[in-house]
Amino acid sequence: MIKKLIVKASQIATPKGSHAKFGEEMNDLTIIKNGVIVIEDGMIQEVGPAADILRSYDSGSYDFVDATEKCVVPGFVDSHTHFIFGGYRPDEFYMRLNGASYMEIMNAGGGIQNTVNATRSSSFDKLFQAGLDRLDAMVDYGITTVEGKSGYGLDAETELLQLKVQSQLNEAHPVDVVSTFLGAHAVPPEFKGRNEAYIEFLIQNVLPKVVEEKLAEFCDVFCEDGVFSIALSRKLLQEAKKQGLEVKVHADEIEQLGGAELAAELLAVSADHLLEASDYGIEQLKNSEIVATLLPATAFCLNKRYADARKMIDQGCAVALASDFNPGSCFTQSVPLIFALACIQMKMTPEEALTAFTLNGAAALKRADSIGSIEPGKKADIVILKYPSYKYLSYHTAANLVEAVIKDGKIVKQLAPNKRYAEV
Ligand code: NIG
Ligand code: FE
Numbered sequence: 001m002i003k004k005l006i007v008k009a010s011q012i013a014t015p016k017g018s019h020a021k022f023g024e025e026m027n028d029l030t031i032i033k034n035g036v037i038v039i040e041d042g043m044i045q046e047v048g049p050a051a052d053i054l055r056s057y058d059s060g061s062y063d064f065v066d067a068t069e070k071c072v073v074p075g076f077v078d079s080h081t082h083f084i085f086g087g088y089r090p091d092e093f094y095m096r097l098n099g100a101s102y103m104e105i106m107n108a109g110g111g112i113q114n115t116v117n118a119t120r121s122s123s124f125d126k127l128f129q130a131g132l133d134r135l136d137a138m139v140d141y142g143i144t145t146v147e148g149k150s151g152y153g154l155d156a157e158t159e160l161l162q163l164k165v166q167s168q169l170n171e172a173h174p175v176d177v178v179s180t181f182l183g184a185h186a187v188p189p190e191f192k193g194r195n196e197a198y199i200e201f202l203i204q205n206v207l208p209k210v211v212e213e214k215l216a217e218f219c220d221v222f223c224e225d226g227v228f229s230i231a232l233s234r235k236l237l238q239e240a241k242k243q244g245l246e247v248k249v250h251a252d253e254i255e256q257l258g259g260a261e262l263a264a265e266l267l268a269v270s271a272d273h274l275l276e277a278s279d280y281g282i283e284q285l286k287n288s289e290i291v292a293t294l295l296p297a298t299a300f301c302l303n304k305r306y307a308d309a310r311k312m313i314d315q316g317c318a319v320a321l322a323s324d325f326n327p328g329s330c331f332t333q334s335v336p337l338i339f340a341l342a343c344i345q346m347k348m349t350p351e352e353a354l355t356a357f358t359l360n361g362a363a364a365l366k367r368a369d370s371i372g373s374i375e376p377g378k379k380a381d382i383v384i385l386k387y388p389s390y391k392y393l394s395y396h397t398a399a400n401l402v403e404a405v406i407k408d409g410k411i412v413k414q415l416a417p418n419k420r421y422a423e424v
Contacts, residue, residue: 001041002409004380005057009035009067010388012047014074014374015355020291020363023316026352029390035072038062039380042409047374065411069388070403073354074373075144075381076335077361080248080272080293082182082326083134084127084162085152087118089327093301102302102329103226103254112152112186112222115327119152119162127165128172134325134333135173139413141335142402144381145176147322147365149220151185156206159183163215174407178365180218180248181210184228184236199232203239211243217366218269220248223262225255230262237266246366252276253298264288270320270364274307275299282308286316291364294356295324296341297332309346320360321353336398343394350391380409 012035015021015028036053038046046053092105092114105111119127138146148166153159163179170177183202191198210216219240223233237247246269251259253273260281263271271277271285272293285292294307312319321338324330335357342353362372371379384404385392392401405413 002039003062004039004065004406004409005059005062006037006039006065006067006072006382006384007050007054009037009072010069011035011390012037012072012374013354013390015359016373016375017359018369020289020318020360020368021355022318023286023313026313026319026355026360027349029351029354037072037374037380037382039406039409042380044374044376044378044380046376065384065404065406067384071385071387071389071392072374073383073385073390074358075371075383075405075407076142076357077365077367077372078138078143078146078323078325078335079270079320079361079364080295080322080324081146081148082151082324083146083148084131084150084165085115085119085327086122086127087115087327088331089114092328093331096302106186107226111328113189115152116154116186116188120155120158124161124165127162128168131165131169132173135169135175135177137333138175139405139407140402141333141400142383142405143175143335144383144405144407145178145362145365145367145371147178147180147218149180149182149185150216151182154183154186154188155190156209159206160209160213160215163210167215174410174412178367179216180220181207181216181240181245182220182222183207184221184233186222186227195228195232199228199236202236207240207243211245217246218248219245220250222250223257223259224250224253225257230258233259233262234266237268241266248272252278252281260285263290269366272322273298274312275304277307282312282315282317285312290318291320291360292317293320293322293364294342294346295322295330296346297334297338298324298330300337300341301330301332306341306346309342309348313348313352318360318363319348319352319356320364321356322361322364334398336393336400339393340397344397350394353394354390380406382406
């Protein structure tokens with residue numbers, strides 16, 4: 001059995017609990033000075049100040065991790081990405097910088113369809129290798145659980161292929177990969193102008209296979225003006241629920257369409273983006289269990305206004321932060337950029353931002369009972385920062401502060417091992 005003690009942490013900073021934190025509660029971090037974490041068999045056994053804990057452990061049988069002058073936080077949970085894709089779209093990035101809008105590029109046959117073409121002509125092995133590299137990059141940023149969506153196949157074969165790649169990656173790589181079926185990401189050329197027929201095709205021909213082969217836990221839809229209407233999004237998500245999937249919504253990203261309201265109506269697990277969410281939509285979210293997942297790096301890359309995190313939290317919503325990593329609207333996996341944008345642009349407090357990227361991210365994946373905080377009984381998914389306080393996460397702007405990552409009790413990233421983690 002692997003037994004580990006993380007000792008001498010300048011501070012352990014964590015939200016607590018097995019549910020999302022709403023509104024003001026997002027500020028309730030527990031801070032333990034000179035903290036110790038006891039890990040056995042991949043799970044957290046005990047957490048507390050050294051004086052309380054060390055005397056009851058036979059230190060001879062534990063590996064020590066010395067976190068002197070370091071802050072220890074829960075592993076980050078990136079609850080919204082599109083990380084399995086073929087090809088890249090640098091030209092579109094520069095077209096946008098020169099004034100073209102995301103939807104103009106999409107309507108002209110580029111955008112998501114561009115990546116669909118490249119993904120359809122890719123192979124399992126290529127997608128798998130690229131996935132491994134991207135998961136390694138996530139570990140580097142302290143991500144220990146990631147959600148990934150299909151949506152670059154838009155036909156049965158390639159949608160299932162993307163999800164199979166994710167399922168294999170989940171087995172092969174230490175990062176936990178959670179899958180979402182996003183067949184309703186765009187209307188493929190085969191169904192041009194026949195959005196309803198495409199949704200019907202997904203319901204009849206793809207969704208049942210996804211469910212039967214247990215390839216996804218969630219179903220999502222790009223509910224957007226000119227993509228999938230409220231009515232068609234509702235139709236697909238209701239069917240997904242009937243078939244046993246939980247649902248998520250790409251809601252009010254570009255236009256105010258009522259995606260937040262739809263998420264509330266369907267008791268979705270999360271409503272994501274919300275840049276243009278209406279006051280009524282926010283009101284609906286705060287009266288529900290739904291996590292409002294905000295993706296500030298997308299707003300940054302698209303040069304759009306940020307979602308109104310302050311209003312959402314002040315009104316009592318549960319806000320999560322995630323990357324939206326994808327080859328189009330947001331080609332970055334940078335966790336530190338997101339922390340910086342959350343605090344500088346969206347006016348979140350550092351406590352809210354940490355809760356949003358850990359426990360509330362876990363809640364957006366229905367996993368708040370097993371990850372997202374440093375507490376006995378949760379998985380030992382832990383990040384050690386190079387600095388003594390979580391406050392450096394935004395203050396040391398856009399710098400990667402992650403010094404070590406522990407996933408399921410095992411060290412998966414460690415800087416300068418000989419120097420920094422000599423046994424004590
Ligand atoms: O969340 N808006 C839809 N989906 C992604 C972008 C996907 C892409 O451009 O490839 C998003 O922004
Ligand atoms: Fe997205």
